[in-house]
Every structure is written in C-alpha cells, then in structure tokens.
Amino acid sequence: MAFNAPRGTADILPDEQPHWELIRRTAASVAERFGYRRIDTPAFEDTSLFKRGVGEETDVVQKEMYTFEDLGGDSLTLRPEGTAPVCRAYIEHGMASWPKPVRLYYVEPMFRYERPQAGRFRQFHQFGVEAFGDTSPQVDVEVIELGWLFLRELGLKGLSLRVNSIGDSIDRPRHLQALRAYYAQHADELPKVDRDRLQRSPLRLLDSKEPESQALAERAPRSVDYLSDANRVRWDQTLRLLDSLKSVYPEMDYAVDHRLVRGFDYYTHTVFEIEPSGAQGQSTLLGGGRYDGLMEALGGQPTPGTGFAAGLERLVLNLRKQTPAESSGTGVQVVAVALGDAASQKVVEIAAALRARGVATVIAPSGRPMRDQLRFANSLSAKYALIVGQKEIERGVATLKLMDAEGGQSEIGLDVHAVLAAIGQRAAH
RNA sequence: GUGAGCGUCGCUCAGCGGCCUAGGGCGUCAGGCUGUGAACCUGAAGGUCGAGGGUUCGAAUCCCUCCGCUCACCCCA
Numbered sequence: 118m119a120f121n122a123p124r125g126t127a128d129i130l131p132d133e134q135p136h137w138e139l140i141r142r143t144a145a146s147v148a149e150r151f152g153y154r155r156i157d158t159p160a161f162e163d164t165s166l167f168k169r170g171v172g173e174e175t176d177v178v179q180k181e182m183y184t185f186e187d188l189g190g191d192s193l194t195l196r197p198e199g200t201a202p203v204c205r206a207y208i209e210h211g212m213a214s215w216p217k218p219v220r221l222y223y224v225e226p227m228f229r230y231e232r233p234q235a236g237r238f239r240q241f242h243q244f245g246v247e248a249f250g251d252t253s254p255q256v257d258v259e260v261i262e263l264g265w266l267f268l269r270e271l272g273l274k275g276l277s278l279r280v281n282s283i284g285d286s287i288d289r290p291r292h293l294q295a296l297r298a299y300y301a302q303h304a305d306e307l308p309k310v311d312r313d314r315l316q317r318s319p320l321r322l323l324d325s326k327e328p329e330s331q332a333l334a335e336r337a338p339r340s341v342d343y344l345s346d347a348n349r350v351r352w353d354q355t356l357r358l359l360d361s362l363k364s365v366y367p368e369m370d371y372a373v374d375h376r377l378v379r380g381f382d383y384y385t386h387t388v389f390e391i392e393p394s395g396a397q398g399q400s401t402l403l404g405g406g407r408y409d410g411l412m413e414a415l416g417g418q419p420t421p422g423t424g425f426a427a428g429l430e431r432l433v434l435n436l437r438k439q440t441p442a443e444s445s446g447t448g449v450q451v452v453a454v455a456l457g458d459a460a461s462q463k464v465v466e467i468a469a470a471l472r473a474r475g476v477a478t479v480i481a482p483s484g485r486p487m488r489d490q491l492r493f494a495n496s497l498s499a500k501y502a503l504i505v506g507q508k509e510i511e512r513g514v515a516t517l518k519l520m521d522a523e524g525g526q527s528e529i530g531l532d533v534h535a536v537l538a539a540i541g542q543r544a545a546h
Numbered sequence: 547g548u549g550a551g552c553g554u555c556g557c558u559c560a561g562c563g564g565c566c567u568a569g570g571g572c573g574u575c576a577g578g579c580u581g582u583g584a585a586c587c588u589g590a591a592g593g594u595c596g597a598g599g600g601u602u603c604g605a606a607u608c609c610c611u612c613c614g615c616u617c618a619c620c621c622c623a
Contacts, residue, residue: 121614165560176621180547227623232547234617310620325617333585380622401623428623456581483621492581498584507579520583 125239136388136433140271141224144427146223149269151259153246156221158202160228164192170201170412172382174318174398181229195228198381198411199245199426200408201415204409206485207249208417217250224429236399245405247424249412254355257387257407257423262362264403264425273435277394280359282352283340283386286410292343293319297376299337306333322471323376339375348386355387379404383411387423393435402435403427450496450540451478456487462463463531464505467515470533476540494520500539505531 122128129137145155164184171178183195196202203221206212212219224244231237246263248256260279268276283289296319304312308327315322323334344352359371379388388406405425412420451471455464461483471478479497481490487504494502504516510532517539518526529535 124614152612229622231621232619233615236621237622241623245623314620321621399622404623426623431623454582486579487581488579488583491581493583495583503584504582508581514584518582522584524583526582 123239123366124147124233125233125237127238127240136436137429140432143267143270144222144224144496147270148244148246148265151220151246151263152221153248153263155223156203156206156223157225158196158199158206158223160226161195162202163194164194166201166205166415167194167197170204170383170411171198175381175469177229177380179208181231182226182384183230190439196225197227197229199223199225199227199243200247200381200383200411200422200424203245203423204245204249204412204415207420208412208415212249213418213420218256220246220247221249222246234399236428238430242429243426244429245424245426249420249422251423252409252421254358255385256350257355258358258362260405260425261359261389262366264364264405264427265286265362267427268391268402268432269366270366271436272439273393273402273431273432274439275394276368276391278369278371278389278391278447279377280355280371280387280389281340281374281377282344282348282355282386283378283384283388284344284348287342288340288345288348289385290383291341292338295338295343296320296322300333303333304416320378323378328451336374337376341373341375349388353514379406381408383408383414385409389425400431401428402431447479447499449479449499451476451501451536452490452497452499453478454487454490454494454502454504455480455482455483456504457510460505460507460508463510464503467503467505467531467533471536474533475536476537491518503536517538 141344147156152407164182167182168178173179177197182197185194186192203223207221222245224242226240226242228240230239231357233239239353244267246260252351261280265276265278273297274304284292296317300307300315300319300322304315306314306329307322308329311322311325311330312329314325322330323337325331325334341349341352356373360368377388377390379390384406386407386409388404390401390404392400392402403425405423407421407423409421410419412418413420451468453468455461464480468478468480479499481493488505491502499520502518502520504518504526509515513531514528514530515535516526517529518524518538529539
C-alpha cells in the first residue's frame with residue numbers, strides 16, 4: 118500500500134519553491150520596512166487560548182480545530198490562526214513594557230479541519246502582522262497600506278479592497294439587535310439555509326450567497342449607523358486616511374462594504390479584506406481588522422491591537438495564474454566531470470574548493486562514460502562542465518566547457534584559482 | 547457535515563456502442579558515438595486500468611458498494 122500526504126495537505130516540490138520564496142522574502146521585506154519584527158510561536162497552544170480568543174461560538178472553534186490530549190493529559194490544539202498566539206506571547210513576555218506600538222509579523226503554518234477545496238487546505242500558511250498598544254486609526258490604515266504594498270510588490274494586479282466598521286462592544290449588540298429585528302420581519306422571504314442562520318449568527322446573513330438574502334442585505338441595518346459619536350468620528354478619520362494613500366496608490370480604489378463581516382469574535386471597529394476583483398469562492402487573499410478587546414479576554418492588560426493575515430496558498434494560486442510555467446533551474450554553476458580514479462580524486466578536491474568559495478558545484482556520477490556525465494551536466498542546466506581526464510592529469514591541466522549552444526571549451530590550470538578566474542567568479546573569502 | 551464531477555504507467559492524455567496480449571506524448575534508463583551535452587535515431591523498463599463485488603463466454607469499458615481526488619455549500623486565508 119502506498120502512503121499519500123494527508124487530506125488537505127500538500128508537498129511543496131522544488132519547482133514550486135520560487136513562488137514561495139518570493140512570497141516569504143517579500144513579506145519580510147515589506148513588514149520590516151514598516152518597522153515590524155518577526156515572531157515565531159509554537160505550532161500548538163493550550164486549547165483554551167483559542168476558545169477564549171477566537172470565540173467559543175465560532176465555526177473554527179466549534180468544528181475545525183485539531184485538538185489532542187498529550188501524554189501528560191493537557192489539551193492542546195494545532196493553531197488555527199495566528200493572532201491569539203501572538204497576543205499570548207505579548208502577555209507572557211511583558212511586551213506591555215516595550216515602546217508602543219509593538220509591531221510584529223509572522224509567516225507560519227496554520228491548521229483547520231475543513232473539507233479542502235480550491236484555496237482551502239487543512240494545513241495552510243499565513244503571513245500576518247499585528248500592531249499592539251495604539252488605538253489610532255492611523256495604525257489601522259498603516260496595516261492596510263502594508264498589506265496593499267505587499268500584494269503589489271508580489272506583482273498581483275486587479276485587487277480590490279473592501280472596508281467596514283463594526284463598532285465596539287457597545288455598538289455591536291445594538292446593531293445585532295436591529296439586524297435580528299429586521300430579519301425577523303422578513304423571515305418568510307429568506308431561503309431555508311438563511312432562516313437557520315438567523316438563529317446562529319445574523320451577521321452571516323449579510324454576506325449570504327442566496328439571491329433573496331442579498332437583496333434583503335442591501336436594505337439591512339448598517340453597522341456604521343450604530344456607531345457611537347466617537348466611533349463615528351474615528352471611522353470618518355479612517356476613511357480620510359485611506360483617501361490620503363491614493364496619491365501613492367492610485368489603483369487602490371477601496372469600497373466601503375456594509376456587508377463585510379468577519380469570522381472571529383474578536384474584531385472591533387475597522388475590518389477589511391483584499392481579494393482579486395471579480396473573483397468567486399475562497400478568494401480572500403488578505404483580511405484583518407482591529408481587535409481591541411482580545412488581549413483582555415486572554416488575561417492581559419487591556420491593549421488595543423490591529424492586524425491582518427494573508428493566505429500564502431491563495432497567493433501562490435494567483436501568482437501561478439499570472440506567471441505560469443516557471444521552470445526553475447537547479448542553480449548549479451559547475452558540474453565536475455572526472456574520467457578515471459586519479460582524475461576523480463583531483464575533482465573532489467577542486468569541487469570542494471569551489472564550494473568553499475561560494476560556487477555551486479556538483480560532481481557528475483563517477484565511473485560513467487563522459488557522454489553520460491555531460492548529459493548529466495546538461496540536465497542540471499549547469500553553466501560549465503569542468504572536465505578532468507587522464508590526458509588532463511598527465512599534462513596538469515583541466516578542460517572547461519561552456520554548456521551553451523556553441524559548447525566552446527578551453528584549457529585551464531588544474532586548480533581552483535584557474536577555474537575561478539575562467540568563470541569570472543570572485544572568491545567569497 | 548451536505549451536494550456534484552472525476553479516478554488508465556512518474557507526469558499528461560487516448561481507449562469507455564464490451565474481445566486490449568491496454569496505447570501515445572513527456573520524463574527515466576540504455577544504445578547509436580568505449581573523451582564531448584542539449585538536437586536526432588533506435589530500443590527498454592514502467593500499469594493487479596483506485597479497491598471489492600456483480601452482470602457476461604468475455605469488463606479499463608455495463609451495474610452496485612467502498613476509498614481517494616477535485617469542485618461547490620457551511621465557513622474562511
């Protein structure tokens with residue numbers, strides 16, 4: 118019997134790595150440009166961290182967590198999201214005493230027990246940023262700007278940004294109540310799926326895919342109409358700050374989406390999502406918002422926070438759409454070809470010296486005809502073949518062959534320095 | 547958890563009005579060239595046709611069950 122990667126997981130093979138490396142490098146580069154510093158947290162945490170952080174009633178906690186008991190009897194859970202663990206680390210390491218805001222980012226795998234489909238996996242990767250200790254809308258907008266620049270530097274085109282404000286812990290229940298009342302009046306117009314949903318989470322009716330519900334959602338009570346005066350001002354400031362970004366990012370044509378709601382309980386005030394415009398299904402590339410009550414819920418000092426998470430698999434999917442078939446070479450510069458035992462010994466020495474000086478060098482399988490060894494060099498798309506045979510050993514030279522269409526070759530000295538000089542490579546040390 | 551589509555060499559596909567001793571392309575390996583690659587030519591290896599059961603003289607082809615994958619819903623990155 119053969120083994121397969123577990124459902125919803127995937128091997129990332131060498132040919133796909135360039136996309137991943139580009140994403141990881143861009144993430145770090147952009148985050149650090151904004152003053153964010155990297156943090157890594159464990160792949161699993163106390164189960165109760167997520168129950169309290171994400172919310173007992175959310176789908177993620179209810180049915181999507183990889184929870185297990187370890188041999189000591191502790192209940193642990195593979196992290197389904199990154200914000201709660203970072204908050205835990207913030208509290209645990211006394212970051213409250215760091216200069217505010219504390220800016221952190223992470224690139225790590227997440228785990229959710231879901232049925233896989235396009236853009237959704239059981240093990241997936243997120244790039245996330247979190248900024249703690251600053252309530253100003255400026256930081257919300259900074260985080261949005263960071264996300265936008267990140268996607269732009271990846272070369273993704275045709276993105277749309279949607280924003281909304283869902284208010285604070287006082288505004289939200291009022292809005293929710295109004296929403297319930299509204300939908301109660303129109304319950305008979307709802308499809309059955311959504312009538313069930315009305316009980317569980319009325320907010321979800323807003324982004325329902327049922328046509329009847331969408332029509333109703335158009336006229337449903339809007340969260341922004343239930344903001345307190347102060348929060349209303351805050352929201353207006355947020356939008357004005359977003360407008361000021363447009364001089365740098367003319368393509369950033371954001372839209373206020375009153376139906377934008379998010380899946381975790383901890384969100385407050387500003388929430389946002391970025392997706393390819395016109396996309397359907399599991400298409401959100403990056404989503405986040407403010408979460409001012411979370412730190413307190415996890416037992417820390419009241420500390421405001423704001424951030425986002427981006428799904429790396431979905432980014433790869435979109436990158437592949439834009440730039441298909443990226444055949445990546447091996448990056449090997451020199452393949453050393455030896456003919457005979459004496460030559461083999463010399464070639465091992467020269468190859469070692471080349472590598473020690475930073476030149477990617479592979480020795481062709483020994484003991485095979487030169488033709489095979491050159492075929493091997495070609496299959497690695499190496500730039501040069503360094504040929505050492507009996508003739509070369511006797512005369513104390515090596516043959517360096519350029520593996521291009523012409524395949525021209527020249528005779529050089531039988532030592533590293535001659536090779537380095539010939540391939541124009543500056544020694545690393 | 548619900549629904550739909552699909553499972554044929556490593557990859558990508560043909561064959562699916564039953565007879566196939568299951569093919570092609572790519573890749574791999576070997577030879578053409580025992581010291582010169584990629585091109586080209588020749589050849590080889592590689593498949594219990596997802597698994598099990600049924601119909602039939604005969605099944606990759608028809609039927610059933612299961613498993614897996616994919617897509618969609620729920621929900622989310």
